[in-house]
Amino acid sequence: MYYFSYIKRFDSDELGKIVSELYNLSSIQMHKGELVHRAIENYIQNVLCGAKYNLNHAAKVAATKIDYICAEKKTTEQTNGLILSEDFINKIKNEILKCLHTFESVWPIISNYQSILIEKYDSFKYGDVEITVKPDYVVKDEEKVIIFDWKTGSKKDDDFYQSIVYSIYAMDKFNLSEKDISVVLVYLSDCKKYKVTPDHKYIENIEKRIVRENDEMNMLDYIPEVNLMEYCIFCKYYTICELQRYNKNAEKIIV
């Protein structure tokens, strides 16, 4: 995925052009996440200005967009040949509504903090590596900077690592030590919250991982071996990998 997104996409040959088009695809879950994040961002911005923002209405607008995206077959799944049933599409729309209701229920506590940043792209450097982040909502109280991260999917191990990266970002941006920062992961679909206090050893581990993975990715200057796994059907580059596999098999037959 890294090779296609950041290397091959910029080639002007035919494959490069196809990859560039596929790059803009999103899965239905990603569309769901984007719609929820956008509605929350609009809500916070409106409420902080003293205006009202109706999340039930936002959920209805999001549902219409989901219907349109699916009808136009603009999802990764549909591009890869999967059929999205009406039940499944309705489930996604209900999940959007639930996520927004959960957010509304936690907002009264969060609204007490002083707002610093909302959904803003930013970056920091670790060694030679520039890391781009987009924290969902950054606030401060008298003692700490707190980063809220809205999650629309289920809990994954990488969520924890991502929160450590956010902590490193906040340390760099606000010139703070790790004890002055915390990250709160808010799982909107099951109403659970987890507070991450960055420990020095986790920060060190992540810094090593950043260097290691950056070196590995920078070494890529070729089309990697095709290794299609079960989850590949949800990847936006699946059709390209399938094509490669087909070409490889064809070569074998010719030999």
Ligand code: SF4
């Ligand atoms: S289809 Fe699978 S192997 Fe190909 S880019 Fe996507 S994740 Fe990687």
